[in-house]
Amino acid sequence: xxxxxxxxxxxxxxxxxxxxxxxxxxxxxxxxxxxxxxxxxxxxxxxxxxxxxxxxxxxxxxxxxxxxxxxxxxxxxxxxxxxxxxxxxxxxxxxxxxxxxxxxxxxxxxxxxxxxxxxxxxxxxxxxxxxxxxxxxxxxxxxxxxxxxxxxxxxxxxxxxxxxxxxxxxxxxxxxxxxxxxxxxxxxxxxxxxxxxxxxxxxxxxxxxxxxxxxxxxxxxxxxxxxxxxxxxxxxxxxxxxxxxxxxxxxxxxxxxxxxxxxxxxxxxxxxxxxxxxxxxxx
Ligand code: PDD
Numbered sequence: 001x002x003x004x005x006x007x008x009x010x011x012x013x014x015x016x017x018x019x020x021x022x023x024x025x026x027x028x029x030x031x032x033x034x035x036x037x038x039x040x041x042x043x044x045x046x047x048x049x050x051x052x053x054x055x056x057x058x059x060x061x062x063x064x065x066x067x068x069x070x071x072x073x074x075x076x077x078x079x080x081x082x083x084x085x086x087x088x089x090x091x092x093x094x095x096x097x098x099x100x101x102x103x104x105x106x107x108x109x110x111x112x113x114x115x116x117x118x119x120x121x122x123x124x125x126x127x128x129x130x131x132x133x134x135x136x137x138x139x140x141x142x143x144x145x146x147x148x149x150x151x152x153x154x155x156x157x158x159x160x161x162x163x164x165x166x167x168x169x170x171x172x173x174x175x176x177x178x179x180x181x182x183x184x185x186x187x188x189x190x191x192x193x194x195x196x197x198x199x200x201x202x203x204x205x206x207x208x209x210x211x212x213x214x215x216x217x218x219x220x221x222x223x224x225x226x227x228x229x230x231x232x233x234x235x236x237x238x239x240x241x242x243x244x245x246x247x248x249x250x251x252x253x254x255x256x257x258x259x260x261x262x263x264x265x266x267x268x269x270x271x272x273x274x275x276x277x278x279x280x281x282x283x
Contacts (some may be wrong), residue, residue, distance in 0.1 A: 001013075001014075002014075002080060002116065003076065003079040003080055004016055004076070004114065004115065004116040004117075005072050005075075005076060005113070005114065005115040005116070006018070006112075006113070006114050007110070007112060007113055007114075008065075008113075010075060010076075010079055013116060016114070018097075018112060018114065019097035019112075021097040021098060021099065021100065022094055022096065022097045022112050023094050023095040023096060023097070023098065023105075024092065024094030024095075024112060024149060025094075026100050027095075027102075028148065028149050028150035028151075028152075029059075029094055029095045030059075030061070030092055030093055030094030030095060030111075030112075030148070030149045031052070031055035031056060031059060031061065031092070031093055031146065031147050031148055031149060032090065032091060032092040032093070032147055032148075032149050033048050033051065033052045033055075033069075033090075033091045033147060034088055034089070034090050034091075034243050034244075035048045035073060035088070035089050035091075035243065036086070036087070036088055036243045036244065037073075037077055037082065037085075037086065037087040037088070037089060037117070038086065038278055038281070038282070039083065039084055039085065039086060039282070040083075040282055041281060041282075042070065042073060042074075042089070043206075043243070043278070043281075044206050044210060045070050045073075047206040047209060047210075048206055049066075049067075049069065049070070051147060051204065051206065052066060052069065052091070052093075052147075053066055055146050055147045055148070056093060058143070058145075058146045059095075059146060059148070060104070061093055061094075061095050061111050062111070063093050063111045063113055065113075066093075069091060069115075072091075072115055073089040073091070073115065073117070076089055076115060076116065076117035077089070077117055079117075080117050080119075082117055082119055085119040086119065086120055086121070086122055087117050087118060087119045087120060088117070088118055088120050088243070088244060089115060089116070089117045090115060090116055090117075090118070091113070091114070091115040092112075092113075092114045092115070092149060093111050093112070093113050093114075094111060094112045094114075094149070095109070095111060095112075096108075096109035096110055096111050096112050097109060097112065120244065122244070122245075122246075123245070126167065126245075126248060127245065127246070127247075127248055127249075127271070128263070129249075129251070129262075129263070130248070130249035130250060130251035130261075130262065130263050131166070131167035131168060131240070131248055131249070131250055131251065132165065132166045132167060132250070132251065132252040132253075132255070133161065133166050133167065133168045133169065133170045133180070133185075133238075133240070133250050133252070133253055133254075134160070134161045134164050134166045134168075134169055134170070134253070134254055135169075135170045135171075135172055135177070135229065135232070135253060135254055136157050136160060136161065136169050136170070136171060136172070137171070137172060137173075138171035138172055138173035138178050138201075139153045139156070139157065140153040140154065140171070141153075142200055142201070143200055144178070144179070144200060144201050144202055144203055145198070145199065145200050145201075145202065145203060145204060147203060154181040154182060155181075157169040157171070157181050158181040158182065161181070166252075167248075168180045168181060168182070168183055168240055168250075169181045170185055170240075170253070172229050173201055175228055175229055175230075176196070176201075176226040176227070176228055176229070177196065177226060177227045177228070177229060177231075177232075178196050178201045178202050178226070179196060179201075179202040179203065179205075180240050180242075182242055183205070183240035183241060183242040183245065183248075184196070184202065184203070184205040184207070184208040184240065184241050184242070185238065185239075185240050185241075185250070186208075186211070186238065186239050186240070186241065187227050187231070187235045187237065187238050188235065188236050188237035188238070188264055188266045188267070189231070189234050189235055189236060190236070191220075191221060191266070192221045192222070192223055193212075193215050193220050193221065193222045193223070193266060194223050194224075194225055194226075194227050195208065195212070195222075195224060196224070196225075196226040196227075197224040197225065197226065198224070205241055205242060205243075206243065207241035207242055207243055207246060207247075208241050210274070210277075211241050211247060211270055211274065212224070214270055214273040214274060214277070215266075215270060217273075218269060218270070218273060220266060220269070220270075232253055232256075235258060235259075236258075236259050236264060237249075237258065237259055237263075237264025237265070237266055237267050238250035238253065238258050238264075238267075239263075239264075239267045239270070239271075246271070246274050246275070247267065247270050247271045247274050249262075249263030249264065249267045249268075249271075251263065
């Protein structure tokens with residue numbers, strides 16, 4: 001039986017009840033985080049905590065016990081017997097339940113805090129061989145830096161990419177490539193690694209940040225500069241990053257082969273450095 005967390009209690013997931021007046025349900029008025037459990041530790045929990053608090057601050061939700069999340073996540077892993085499984089812990093914090101009106105509830109209500117853990121199988125075949133992505137218009141709002149649960153544009157765009165036989169949708173806004181529907185994107189041109197700079201147009205990915213650090217440590221030249229859509233013709237390599245896929249090579253964009261259609265040299269170096277660091281954390 002799955003055990004999940006709601007507002008201070010650990011309960012069988014199928015017994016969890018959330019109010020139909022919850023603003024997460026009515027307005028997508030909330031934020032979330034996803035952390036990865038590597039059979040013994042959570043990957044860079046510190047950065048996830050920083051981003052969680054930033055997201056809450058930006059949308060003016062205050063969950064006073066936010067610092068208890070690492071402990072909640074650990075307890076979910078234990079309660080669900082996931083210690084030895086690669087897993088993800090999902091956390092969602094909404095503004096709480098109140099009579100429906102656009103304004104924040106007054107007097108204020110306590111936020112709804114929901115979390116669950118799930119085992120997941122990393123797709124090692126895809127990680128090794130690479131994925132196809134499609135480029136689509138960025139139909140999201142102008143605060144993509146907030147990890148908001150309001151993901152309808154991401155859902156619709158990702159589904160469209162799927163229906164075109166691809167594994168991710170890459171967004172283009174004002175002629176510039178921003179990020180994926182649930183990942184950040186990197187390109188390599190003549191040995192230089194490019195990715196969109198931190199801004200309101202992308203989510204500051206925890207994996208993105210660590211991959212940039214690993215690249216600099218490896219002596220790879222890095223430029224946090226957005227690639228114009230037309231720049232796609234110049235690229236030698238591409239890859240996406242996120243908590244579940246780590247570094248996933250991109251081997252085709254809109255059906256057009258990237259490089260020689262296999263994971264590129266710098267992509268492979270970064271994949272190895274990323275997994276090497278995880279292995280070293282385990283001891
Ligand atoms: N998505 N950009 C977007 C829009 C994302 O949704 C995500 C993560 C990322 C990568 O962030 P990170 O490296 O911190 O996982 C970038 C998560 C995994 C999700 O929605 O499930």
